[in-house]
Amino acid sequence: MDAVKVGLLGLGTVGGGTATVLIRNAEEIQARLGRAIQISHIAGLDIASQKIVDPVTTKLTEDAFEVVNDPEVEIVVELIGGYTLAKDLVMKAIENGKHVVTANKALIATHGSEILKAAAEQGVSVSYEAAVAGGIPIIKAMREGLAGNQIQWIAGIINGTGNFILTEMRDKGRDFADVLKEAQELGYAEADPTFDVEGIDAAHKLTILASLAFGIELQFEKTYTEGISKITTEDVNYAEELGYRIKHLGITRKTDKGIELRVHPTLIPEKRLIANVDGVMNAVLVHGDAVGPTLYYGAGAGAEPTASAVVADIIDTVRTIDAPLHHKVPLLGFQDNAMRDTPVLPIDDVETAYYLRMEAEDNPGVLAEVSDTFAKNSISIEAVIQKEPATGENSVHLIMLTQKCVESNMNRAIAAVESLSSVQGDVVRIRMEHLD
Numbered sequence: 001m002d003a004v005k006v007g008l009l010g011l012g013t014v015g016g017g018t019a020t021v022l023i024r025n026a027e028e029i030q031a032r033l034g035r036a037i038q039i040s041h042i043a044g045l046d047i048a049s050q051k052i053v054d055p056v057t058t059k060l061t062e063d064a065f066e067v068v069n070d071p072e073v074e075i076v077v078e079l080i081g082g083y084t085l086a087k088d089l090v091m092k093a094i095e096n097g098k099h100v101v102t103a104n105k106a107l108i109a110t111h112g113s114e115i116l117k118a119a120a121e122q123g124v125s126v127s128y129e130a131a132v133a134g135g136i137p138i139i140k141a142m143r144e145g146l147a148g149n150q151i152q153w154i155a156g157i158i159n160g161t162g163n164f165i166l167t168e169m170r171d172k173g174r175d176f177a178d179v180l181k182e183a184q185e186l187g188y189a190e191a192d193p194t195f196d197v198e199g200i201d202a203a204h205k206l207t208i209l210a211s212l213a214f215g216i217e218l219q220f221e222k223t224y225t226e227g228i229s230k231i232t233t234e235d236v237n238y239a240e241e242l243g244y245r246i247k248h249l250g251i252t253r254k255t256d257k258g259i260e261l262r263v264h265p266t267l268i269p270e271k272r273l274i275a276n277v278d279g280v281m282n283a284v285l286v287h288g289d290a291v292g293p294t295l296y297y298g299a300g301a302g303a304e305p306t307a308s309a310v311v312a313d314i315i316d317t318v319r320t321i322d323a324p325l326h327h328k329v330p331l332l333g334f335q336d337n338a339m340r341d342t343p344v345l346p347i348d349d350v351e352t353a354y355y356l357r358m359e360a361e362d363n364p365g366v367l368a369e370v371s372d373t374f375a376k377n378s379i380s381i382e383a384v385i386q387k388e389p390a391t392g393e394n395s396v397h398l399i400m401l402t403q404k405c406v407e408s409n410m411n412r413a414i415a416a417v418e419s420l421s422s423v424q425g426d427v428v429r430i431r432m433e434h435l436d
């Protein structure tokens with residue numbers, strides 16, 4: 001059979017990694033597929049200076065529309081990122097009858113419904129394995145391996161940069177900005193690194209996972225998103241002392257009232273496997289009713305780990321290219337089904353346990369007053385420790401672990417505690433999950 005012709009949009013970190021893997025592993029890929037994959041056209045910035053592909057056999061351009069309009073190209077691989085140009089290019093590729101592979105989580109999370117609808121109408125596929133957790137084949141696991149389960153909840157470390165920062169802060173006491181700079185140099189971070197540290201990137205990925213798990217529409221705008229930029233070394237250390245690790249988790253859970261969709265720093269017991277996922281590694285814990293807990297682990301960012309997922313999608317696309325559309329695995333979790341209207345729960349209605357830290361006067365009765373304020377708001381305290389803060393003075397750090405309560409209750413309780421004259425400044429709150 002003739003080689004399948006692939007057009008790449010972007011030859012940056014992931015594009016370069018994808019071209020490298022396709023070339024280096026060409027023999028294995030052809031043996032597995034029964035067909036060669038040829039990179040026939042690439043669009044990239046400053047493309048003339050690239051050194052990865054042979055310019056004699058691959059057309060090179062700075063105009064990405066040349067690739068999506070190239071009649072020879074059967075599969076367009078979008079690796080430029082962003083929402084606007086990427087969307088125009090993907091929609092044009094679909095209109096031109098081309099299959100699409102993308103690593104663009106922002107694009108799928110925000111415009112996926114429209115893109116996948118257009119693809120279904122045109123009878124082409126849009127694959128996005130590399131969009132979630134880099135090299136981990138979590139989309140394939142969800143769409144295929146776990147297809148017989150009712151998914152109950154998912155909790156994932158799905159941003160490599162954030163996990164790398166938290167790990168370096170904990171292990172080496174390194175400075176936040178310094179670690180972030182290193183993550184950027186290593187090609188882990190997004191073009192705008194606030195996407196990593198403020199949880200937007202993880203929220204994009206969680207939106208996609210929740211849609212696959214629960215058959216709901218992609219609802220990025222309803223995802224509660226809180227970053228790691230306010231996490232201090234003090235909190236990391238206190239959590240350790242109490243037997244917990246702080247991880248930046250994306251959590252989605254089906255409850256009787258609706259679906260939780262939330263990204264925030266979370267205390268988890270240090271004995272959980274996922275608490276020990278460090279550095280740039282990602283892990284996704286999926287709990288199905290039949291299978292129970294399953295854990296998927298691997299590199300969540302970086303050129304070749306992400307390329308691994310992109311190339312797998314290209315191979316899968318080629319495998320199904322001749323199969324009728326109704327024989328293919330559905331592109332997203334939601335089809336025309338009864339589940340798609342399940343509501344997403346506002347964060348105020350979500351129930352979790354909490355880690356709280358506050359600075360209070362070191363006087364008799366203060367602890368009782370604080371505890372009493374929580375009790376009046378129906379919040380049960382599970383554990384308390386008292387520490388001398390670095391600043392000394394006549395104050396102490398009170399660290400409390402609470403039992404589960406509804407977020408709106410906790411908001412009221414924190415406001416009441418902050419108004420006590422014996423408590424100084426804001427109460428720090430980090431949600432806590434036992435993941436069992």
Ligand code: HSE
Binds near residue numbers: 158159196201301302
């Ligand atoms: N910036 C992302 C991360 C890259 O750090 O996980 C992979 O999506």
